[in-house]
Amino acid sequence: MVKFLKPNKAVIVLQGRYAGRKAVIIRSFDEGTRDRPYGHCLVAGIAKYPKKVIRKDSAKKTAKKSRVKAFVKLVNYTHIMPTRYTLDVDLKDVVNLEALQSRDKKVTAAKEVKARLEERFKTGKNRWFFTKLRF
């Protein structure tokens, strides 16, 4: 009786190319739209997780291992698994519907998401979100 598919909720994408990847809901469309007459949401997620960083890594290696590749996608609610975790990064301004209209807008949006996610990873918070889901 509590709505839980809200912005900042961490979810796991279940289907498609990004199956098994963790993502965060940016915007949800419960009623659907004319093009997508079903409940769906705009998510930003991790396409390539950052690698495990160990203490003896040099600074250059740490920087290389902490890279994140991000994606932006509209997914159906039935294709995501909500979790009890949340991730509050402010991505509303960079990830919006018009960013999905053309390929290069999507790429710039994903690059901005990548930058924000990388700085969040480097602070060490939300560690669950940046670990790969093993299955």
Add this chain to the structure above:
Amino acid sequence: MVAVKKTKKTHESINNRLALVMKSGKYTLGYKTVLRTLRSSKAKLIIISNNCPPLRKSEIEYYAMLAKVGVHHFNGNNVDLGTACGKYYRVSCLSIIDPGDSDIIKTLPGEQ
């Protein structure tokens, strides 16, 4: 801890309450619609049969935990649950949207 031994009397009363919901309330049967009602926060109570596959049972329970909806594990398999709903088919999970005249929402989740 073993679950509380469901006496015959309380089991029958659940069946009675379910029958009343079927008659006077709104409900939906089946896994896909149960998840849909949980996502849209329309569900008030979920009932799962005892032979529901454990992965599916855990998934429904997790969704219900997120949505803060009670889950009741029916003391019977999907055949019995279908019969309790008055249907001639098997029902593995069902979601009660509006209990109608029944007090199933008030009595059941406290009992768990």
